[in-house]
Amino acid sequence: MTTALALRPYQSYIYGYPHKTAYRPLGPARPALRELWADEPKDALSFYTHLPFCEFRCGFCNLFTRIGAPGDLTTRYLDAVERQAIAVREALGDGEVRFATAAFGGGTPTFLSAAELTRLCDIAERRMGVDLRAVPLSVETSPGTATPERLAVLAERGTTRASIGVQSFVESEARAAVRPQRRDEVETALAAIRESGIPILNIDLIYGIDGQTAATWRGSLDAALAWRPEELYLYPLYVRPLTGLGKRTPVAEREWDAQRLALYAAGRDHLLAAGYEQVSMRMFRRADAPRTPADHACQTDGMVGLGAGARSYTAGLHYSFDYAVETREVRGIVDEYTATTDFTRAEVGRALDVDDRRRRHLLQSLLQADGMDVNDYRARFGAGPHEHFPAELAGFAERGWLDSGTGPELLRLSPEGLAWSDALGPLLFSPGVRAAMAAYRPR
Numbered sequence: 001m002t003t004a005l006a007l008r009p010y011q012s013y014i015y016g017y018p019h020k021t022a023y024r025p026l027g028p029a030r031p032a033l034r035e036l037w038a039d040e041p042k043d044a045l046s047f048y049t050h051l052p053f054c055e056f057r058c059g060f061c062n063l064f065t066r067i068g069a070p071g072d073l074t075t076r077y078l079d080a081v082e083r084q085a086i087a088v089r090e091a092l093g094d095g096e097v098r099f100a101t102a103a104f105g106g107g108t109p110t111f112l113s114a115a116e117l118t119r120l121c122d123i124a125e126r127r128m129g130v131d132l133r134a135v136p137l138s139v140e141t142s143p144g145t146a147t148p149e150r151l152a153v154l155a156e157r158g159t160t161r162a163s164i165g166v167q168s169f170v171e172s173e174a175r176a177a178v179r180p181q182r183r184d185e186v187e188t189a190l191a192a193i194r195e196s197g198i199p200i201l202n203i204d205l206i207y208g209i210d211g212q213t214a215a216t217w218r219g220s221l222d223a224a225l226a227w228r229p230e231e232l233y234l235y236p237l238y239v240r241p242l243t244g245l246g247k248r249t250p251v252a253e254r255e256w257d258a259q260r261l262a263l264y265a266a267g268r269d270h271l272l273a274a275g276y277e278q279v280s281m282r283m284f285r286r287a288d289a290p291r292t293p294a295d296h297a298c299q300t301d302g303m304v305g306l307g308a309g310a311r312s313y314t315a316g317l318h319y320s321f322d323y324a325v326e327t328r329e330v331r332g333i334v335d336e337y338t339a340t341t342d343f344t345r346a347e348v349g350r351a352l353d354v355d356d357r358r359r360r361h362l363l364q365s366l367l368q369a370d371g372m373d374v375n376d377y378r379a380r381f382g383a384g385p386h387e388h389f390p391a392e393l394a395g396f397a398e399r400g401w402l403d404s405g406t407g408p409e410l411l412r413l414s415p416e417g418l419a420w421s422d423a424l425g426p427l428l429f430s431p432g433v434r435a436a437m438a439a440y441r442p443r
């Protein structure tokens with residue numbers, strides 16, 4: 001097990017494969033959206049709009065977002081989203097186009113005013129044809145922006161899930177993570193979400209913050225549980241290039257790994273004992289909470305994204321606009337987006353060959369606590385996962401990451417495997433994706 005010991009548990013969070021850092025400009029031959037979408041199934045698409053604005057920049061965050069929006073920037077941004085929506089809807093063609101899920105993410109969508117949120121919903125409905133009241137609609141929010149006025153708009157327009165980043169209920173820990181917020185502001189925002197009637201509340205918490213102990217972590221979990229959230233996401237803290245948190249020595253890195261693994265296990269056990277079920281390493285759902293089709297949306301290929309940082313997925317190409325983390329670079333890309341008049345082509349992206357499609361399916365299924373249906377994989381790809389990825393799966397089994405108690409038709413992680421999801425996932429990246437990510441220069 002020396003290799004297992006040499007491996008570190010927190011390599012990268014796989015929220016999409018391939019990662020955006022493997023995307024590249026598509027060049028002069030950048031494909032027209034109309035051609036890209038011509039032969040795609042369009043009867044159960046996912047819809048996403050990205051709003052790249054936040055009140056401040058959290059120290060752990062490497063999302064594509066900027067602080068504030070001077071002047072009329074949000075208006076110009078929504079103008080561009082509307083132009084893009086018109087172009088994209090036209091590119092999807094005249095046949096049946098139906099959206100099965102919708103989400104507004106960021107950044108912080110509720111950075112927009114109530115009137116701007118109304119306009120955003122109008123664009124989704126009137127320009128794209130998304131029936132927001134008929135599909136699961138998830139919206140991200142923050143303690144400083146989850147006001148009753150904004151939440152009322154979102155609830156009225158059909159929001160089914162409000163996800164709020166709290167990270168820690170302990171003010172000193174929030175400060176240590178460079179996310180200044182007061183406890184009373186957090187509690188007020190949670191009350192406002194509950195009063196809005198939006199049926200699913202998700203609370204994000206982070207473990208591994210400087211100064212956090214088992215007791216303070218438990219305190220944050222209990223403060224969250226007091227709201228009986230339908231969902232909880234527990235995130236390990238990462239220090240990423242160009243974000244606000246500092247570097248550690250190698251010894252401190254090891255201690256930090258051990259701290260995060262211990263806090264993860266304590267958090268997981270506490271939530272399981274409180275009546276939650278584990279959906280993935282990060283996600284926990286109250287056992288009696290409603291399940292929505294969005295829970296399985298990650299398996300569908302068709303994703304239509306609007307906004308400067310949104311990704312769109314067809315079966316063969318994942319695409320977006322340029323990507324950055326550093327303040328000036330983000331501002332430049334957002335400004336360029338708001339000035340764009342031609343949204344008819346994919347600009348930056350990565351083509352997926354059959355090997356990457358298999359890897360994507362395996363990653364998205366295996367990292368769920370329910371595991372992967374092997375027969376479903378076989379039906380899609382013509383052979384079983386053990387035939388396509390014998391070395392990787394043998395390595396996972398050797399490390400004790402696979403549940404040895406399942407039958408041959410189910411491939412599922414053990415509790416240890418789930419705990420090591422952020423190390424296991426990157427081991428399934430293809431050599432091509434790995435090389436592209438390694439060559440990417442953070443900016």
Ligand code: SF4
Pocket residue numbers: 053054055056057058061062063065106107108142165
């Ligand atoms: S964590 Fe959320 S609120 Fe903080 S900077 Fe990132 S997107 Fe904005």
